[in-house]
Amino acid sequence: MQKKLIAKSLAASLALTLVAGVNTVPASAADKELVVWADETRGPNLTKTLAAKSDWVSGYKITVKAFSSFDALKEAVDKSTDLTGPDIILGANDWVPTGAKNGKLAPITLPASVKARFTANQLFDLSYKGNLYGVPLDINNVGMVYNENLVKNAPKTLGEMVSYYKANKDKKGLAAGLCIAGGGTSWGAHSVLSALGGSAYRMKNGAVDTTKDPINPAELAKNIKTYLLDANGKSNGFFPATDTGCKDNYLAGKVPFAIIGNWEWQDYMAEGFQMNLMPVPGVKAGTSGTMFASVSGAMLTSFAAKRGVEAGAKDLLINFFASTAGAVAYQAIELRPPAEKGAQTKVEFTAQQNFGKAASKAGIPQIGAILNGAAGSKSYWDLLPAFWTAVLVNGKDPQTEATKMNGFFVKNVAEGVKDL
Amino acid sequence: MLEKVKHNAAKVLKYLFVALTSALLLMLIQSAFAKKEYEIGAFLVLALIAILVTYFSNVSIPLKFFLPGLLFLLAFVVGPILYTVVMSTFQYQTGNYISKPEAIERVRALGVAPDEAGTTFDVVIGKYNNQIAILASDPINKKYSINTLTENIELAVNVVSLDENGVAKEAPDFSPSNTAEIAALDREISNIRFKYSGDYFISLQGTSVGAVARQVLDYDKNQDKFTNLINGNQYIDNGKGNFVNKNDSEEVLQPGWRSPIWFSHYIDLIKDKNVRSPLISVFIWTVVFASLTVLTTFALGLLIAVAMSKPIRGRRVYRSIFILPYAMPSIMSILIWGGMFNTEFGAINTLFGTNIAWFQSATFARVAVILVNLWLGFPYFYLISSGAMQAIPSELSEAAAIDGATPRQIFYKITLPLLLKIVSPLLIASFAFNFNNFNLIYLLTGGGPRNELDGQIAGATDILISYTYKIAFGSNVQDLGFASAISVIIFLIVASISLYGVKKSKVLDSFS
């Protein structure tokens, strides 16, 4: 019994000495650190940019955390709090309304000289209820390219493209006429939907036109029947409902027209294809489909202020992300069309410039408040792929399905404009 | 003698182990309370007491065995479950995410508006008369001033020294701070509203820009309401997590906060048909899916076990092949199968020359899901059945053979019943596992196909857990509160069914 007591007290004193000897209360961080979160491509690219030159903000150290995927980044952003959250997020513009409503983003006021370096649309993309929540980074858009070995001249109408496909399908073993290699069947496919006469929402003079329905079901159905379906109402193979294999087929010369994204043009140029980017031609000559030309942004979080690095974070936004020098340095590695006007003239590659040109010609803003769908409604992102599947794969009647889709779109516009 | 040494060595080891753990816990407790994490700190204190009492006394011997496991269970399983139950009573969704004090602070911070001209200044941060001050320049209108918390001192252009852009860098009595000092003061200076004129102040936008603004939304703590100082609108707490305009219930201030709404979610679940009916059909499919999985995997596993029960040439090779699906990491296998079902380029359609749109058709998608689960699960039941059949005493079948029973009769009347008795707990466990088999559905079909155009939320292959996940995390309007309520309901249903099944099979009788 005595021994046990001794043993126990020895153990207790050991424990206490350890505790006394090791002070584990972490000292508050002495270095000022700015934490930037980005996805699996932007993260490493930003790290490389900062490795070359890192003194954009004096007195602060910049740490970049790259997530394993865009979705993983979004998931983490949705859950972030001031304990472990970032100071700046590189993300999509439609994260702004959600982030602001969830109290995660903080606004920044830019001086007029900085604002002048961007277009009003770009700044609007990153605003919510009158507050700007970040600075535009680069333009996200898609563009259509055509295989110059197959098609000599740029097509002027959608009909031209379909005729070419039908004439050469068997001769050249074409897998499709126009497919979506980048951007997916909702975001990238808006060009096709709008070339056929539909739209997610109508724009007029730079603002959403709530007086016109986004889709005229009869007109859309007529165009679909003319260009995408054969006599039996089945898909004529011109436009596939999924994007699987599109890139491979285009690179193998089996598809004459493809919609590609501005983040992957190097893959095409490496195989010898020209970046003859253009919007998707419409039904009538001189018209074209519109694409979402949104900006990705560097957004300011409300956590920065809580961690006492707000001024440093705002400096990083203004002095690096929004500056010409910073944009040029970053886009030299990221290889997307920069949003900043000064950087646009300085980018090295024609591809980057051409994407920018396509965006100015046929881009519409990507309005998350409308596209993400109102409560009780469906989002554009789910509806359009379902529409293609219903009409092109399951052979359902285009007009019925278009009417259903329009019903949702109208509801989304009505609710969405309230939240702008 | 050796026994005594071993005995003492074991005791020393035990004390050392407990001492180290206690030391670690003490350190964590100290940090926790230092950082105001009281709940976690309290849990750690209780854990420490439990450890000391259990291992230094003999009050409960069984506890010595499972206390560590129990503590982990409480911390990371029971804790989150309780948290989820609490979440289900809150309005906790996009736009109602943070706590009320945080929301008030955010609304206040956002409730500022610039002046009509949107005036901004180039500033230099420094000290003036020992106060933090900014030296503000408007190069275009050639206005310069020193602004502190309380004063706006205008300066004539000839007393300041300008750089090449017309920005004032120096002024009398003003000492600029260096970058290290500014960085250290970041928190302070970001909160200062430097005096400008009237209601307007200058707030920092980084270390070299200042913007003019004034507070528009004013918060009254006593009445818990916001007032718009310009147009007089009043915003009050609407009991559902937002400040709403007294005269216009459509206008809410963002952000809102997560607010207790008690059983509203549950009432919605029961009352609202749009919410209730998908839940019922998803539940039915979940039961069907889990049952079919158990049936098919067990059937195939048993078939192979019987086939391999007599020594044949190449039996070892067959056995090694059969185990491979189980040995391969399942996430990879599921994703590969997903590729194989692709309509245009998938291996299945290419191999059989078919053109089935596997994941676009409800029936075929369900078939695909069951097929993949069969591939993933049959090796497990093959191993189980093999071993169980070996455990059945051969005398039984030999005696029956002597009595004139055919092999088929022996199998169905003797082998199979005994086998079922042995593997029934594992069948139940497999059912339970597949009931919540999120990975398979999420990775293979995403719960689809879904008839989006008809407004369907639940897809044809959605099981309860994937359906709930979609509501909680999947879309752009996330509703954690509602999803938590669904989880609790799922749990209650599943728990009662399992308890019933388990009682019936008397599996747990062996435990008491």
Place this chain on the structure above:
Amino acid sequence: MTNWLRDKLWRHVVGVTVSFFALFPLYLVIISSINPTGSLQVSSFIPREFSLINYKKLFNDPTIPYLIWMKNTLVISGTVAILSVIIGASSAFAFSRLKFKGKRFTIQLLFLLQMFPAILALSAVYVIMERVYNFAPHLGLGTQPGLLLVYLGGAMGVNIWLLKGFVDSIPIELDEAAKVDGASAMQTYWQIFIPLAAPILAVVSLLSFIGTFNEFILARLFLIDMNSRTVAVGLQGFIGGQYSQNWGAFAAGSIIASVPIVIIFLSLQKYIISGLTAGSVKG
């Protein structure tokens, strides 16, 4: 002749058919990994081109620290495997051998807790680990030890179920003989039970290893840093990316990751069979 046919032929037919079923996807993974275009398109079932470019990419691309991912996975899964078996074994022993109040209630509770859709407690776990990060940055969100702690939460529940049956099958006479010799419960546990249970413990730790290996949802949220990721998260990123799908690298990575597991599994075949079934056989 007919006897042989009836008896042996059908066994071979079953064996071959099921083998084809089992091997087909694995064969596809292999030919995808040597397909230079890096796509899932199966142009022909006999590969026309052979290229190791996907494997090279795995090891040479600086943005894909595959070996580091493997190391992380082995460390995390291995630690979880060992620790959870220790927890499970001691709990199973207690529930099988020792009498105490509330035993039935506890085991029912444990069983029920397994039923809760853990995926939704994700937010809760995130919040808890964030708070832990607040005062113990080496153990909280974003750290490997933190993820380990969360995984260990489920250790007791899962492993008791598997192990308890085996413990029951060890004759109680052994325990009683030890008690007569003056051994305490603890001594019986360490000196008699553990040596006997070694095979089944090895099996359970292997199953635990594989289970942790496959987990990617929690891991993806916790381990953000490129260099602290596990293989599961990394590979999922190859094809879950917003902009690109790299099936070739995914296939190559899957194969390399599976090889050690398959080898261990095949060499421990005997143990596994006896271990899995010992859990349900009584007497």
